Amino acid sequence: MAAASESVTLNGRHYRRPARPVVVVCIDGGDPAYLARGLADGIIPNIARFMRAGFAATATGTVPSFTCPNNMSIVTGAPAAVHGISGNFYLDPASGEAVVMTGPELLRSATVMAAFADAGAKVAAITAKDKLRRQLGKGLDLSRGNISFSSEKADQCTLAENGIEGVLERVGMPLPDMYSADLSLFVLEAGIRILERERPDLLYLSLTDYVQHKCAPGEAEADAFYRALDERFGRLAALGAVVALTADHGMNDKSKPDGSPNVIYLQDLLDAEFGPGDTKVICPITDHFVAHHGALGGFVRVYCRGGKATPAAVAALARALPGVEAAYEKAEVAARFELPLDREGDVAVIADAGTCIGAARADHDLSALAGHRLRTHGGVAEARVPFILSAPLNDAYAERAASGGLNSRDIFEFAVNGTA
Numbered sequence: 493m494a495a496a497s498e499s500v501t502l503n504g505r506h507y508r509r510p511a512r513p514v515v516v517v518c519i520d521g522g523d524p525a526y527l528a529r530g531l532a533d534g535i536i537p538n539i540a541r542f543m544r545a546g547f548a549a550t551a552t553g554t555v556p557s558f559t560c561p562n563n564m565s566i567v568t569g570a571p572a573a574v575h576g577i578s579g580n581f582y583l584d585p586a587s588g589e590a591v592v593m594t595g596p597e598l599l600r601s602a603t604v605m606a607a608f609a610d611a612g613a614k615v616a617a618i619t620a621k622d623k624l625r626r627q628l629g630k631g632l633d634l635s636r637g638n639i640s641f642s643s644e645k646a647d648q649c650t651l652a653e654n655g656i657e658g659v660l661e662r663v664g665m666p667l668p669d670m671y672s673a674d675l676s677l678f679v680l681e682a683g684i685r686i687l688e689r690e691r692p693d694l695l696y697l698s699l700t701d702y703v704q705h706k707c708a709p710g711e712a713e714a715d716a717f718y719r720a721l722d723e724r725f726g727r728l729a730a731l732g733a734v735v736a737l738t739a740d741h742g743m744n745d746k747s748k749p750d751g752s753p754n755v756i757y758l759q760d761l762l763d764a765e766f767g768p769g770d771t772k773v774i775c776p777i778t779d780h781f782v783a784h785h786g787a788l789g790g791f792v793r794v795y796c797r798g799g800k801a802t803p804a805a806v807a808a809l810a811r812a813l814p815g816v817e818a819a820y821e822k823a824e825v826a827a828r829f830e831l832p833l834d835r836e837g838d839v840a841v842i843a844d845a846g847t848c849i850g851a852a853r854a855d856h857d858l859s860a861l862a863g864h865r866l867r868t869h870g871g872v873a874e875a876r877v878p879f880i881l882s883a884p885l886n887d888a889y890a891e892r893a894a895s896g897g898l899n900s901r902d903i904f905e906f907a908v909n910g911t912a
């Protein structure tokens with residue numbers, strides 16, 4: 493670090509200056525089941541070594557177990573009640589409009605990266621999907637060697653916008669397709685190049701869950717992807733970095749025995765009970781990238797707008813449905829999962845591991861699933877994630893880990909302060 497600051501404080505956590513580069517990787521959709529299978533099959537030797545020689549646990553993530561809320565929890569070290577990002581998508585109560593929740597103005601906290609950069613550290617954040625880039629790069633001064641870009645738009649990087657240019661040439665890969673394993677592998681290859689040359693103090697690499705939505709553990713494409721991830725994790729560690737691995741959420745098969753999606757179309761059921769237009773179901777998994785899950789997830793919010801349906805009546809109807817694990821009214825869901833109250837619906841409905849919840853049947857285009865079983869996430873059942881460090885914990889952090897309650901939002905602190 494160039495500047496004199498010996499430590500950084502953010503959201504009540506104190507971070508020391510890292511003695512060597514720290515790389516935190518968010519394996520999007522990286523359910524612990526993929527690691528269990530990969531370890532059993534012997535196809536992820538570097539991760540196996542980290543787990544043996546460093547530290548490994550299963551942690552809890554943010555509920556709803558979606559991409560944006562969890563990435564923001566990881567990079568702020570705080571719950572969604574603090575950082576404000578409680579879905580990929582929400583209903584703005586002021587306008588009644590559904591809004592994509594990726595604007596930096598919606599993020600209510602600084603990030604660990606920006607805080608370190610302000611203290612004189614060099615940081616880089618690379619994400620697969622461009623939708624995360626502006627929040628990950630929020631407050632980051634890109635004029636001082638810090639870097640923030642997405643592999644989706646790696647061909648458009650400029651020094652002014654991203655702190656880097658000529659990314660395709662440096663990485664030596666063509667621009668990856670939006671729906672590909674390469675979108676993630678590009679992030680890791682870019683991270684390796686940047687670690688080699690710029691040697692940032694902190695590097696955050698956020699992947700995409702294209703493969704996990706499509707393939708169960710043990711399927712050939714999932715195995716190939718995990719072998720490829722593992723090889724790159726090994727190279728990051730070989731460059732002298734502490735490598736920390738977690739996930740934004742897990743992934744479950746939500747299909748019926750015949751292979752068709754196991755969906756509760758909640759809007760249709762509510763319309764039948766309370767009349768069309770009385771309630772509005774919002775699926776916060778929605779983004780511009782829905783072909784692999786049809787915007788179906790394990791957590792939806794219901795807004796009571798017409799005056800007929802009360803939150804209590806909606807919650808009672810939802811709770812009685814097979815496949816619904818829980819339904820909570822606004823204040824309870826916000827308290828239980830540390831969510832921002834002003835961005836909650838009137839009722840939150842959470843599916844069990846084998847079920848997903850949609851709005852109206854007509855709202856979901858499942859044609860792109862064509863032949864694939866529906867695998868998705870969003871509920872409590874998908875909020876268990878890996879928490880792996882390539883280096884062993886010091887005594888203080890080993891003690892904290894042993895006391896339980898590890899959350900994926902602890903990973904920057906553990907990687908920076910906890911590795912000897």
Ligand SMILES: [Zn+2]
Pocket residue numbers: 520521558559560701740741
């Ligand atoms: Zn995700």
